[in-house]
Amino acid sequence: DTEVTQTPKHLVMGMTNKKSLKCEQHMGHRAMYWYKQKAKKPPELMFVYSYEKLSINESVPSRFSPECPNSSLLNLHLHALQPEDSALYLCASSQALANYGYTFGSGTRLTVV
């Protein structure tokens, strides 16, 4: 299995909703990442987990809450989002934090209404 699987593929949520994005990999990778990509822009790093511990938080607002329950799973909990948070959320994994190669999922397209 050489994939990173993200669910759901599409999500529409209201500003008062709570939702979660899920990312799963079974490649034995020990680093996992969340990126946010606005339309016609490059992906921007949000969070990095290494060995299930939060390693990097790129000053992301607290309405985004990451969680890494185990080495194969990465969640992004969403609460009280704004319309400007609408974007493609990409998950990635790598063998370790030392950049051996990043595998990206196909993303979750989030629309906040």
Place this chain on the structure above:
Amino acid sequence: AQKVTQAQTEISVVEKEDVTLDCVYETRDTTYYLFWYKQPPSGELVFLIRRNSFDEQNEISGRYSWNFQKSTSSFNFTITASQVVDSAVYFCALSGLRAGGTSYGKLTFGQGTILTVHP
């Protein structure tokens, strides 16, 4: 801080033409990786190549070739005999290798180049 610049916002070519996508980077790290990714309309980022800062050999893979020049901080990507299926957004990216460095574990992308190949 590290930075990747892709000066070409959009490129339009006719099928079978050769096309070169430019990438220039800035980093204070002495060891780093450079990447090229392809993003088709479906959204997923498809890995094309990784090159570490110690390896300046050019690489060819089928119709794709890459020219890494450390002296000019450039990592350019050429598609030979382009095809319609090559139409996508192409991103150049950079990541630091040194543990404790400011770019360690962070993949920084350029703004992307939209390539359209017409039949």
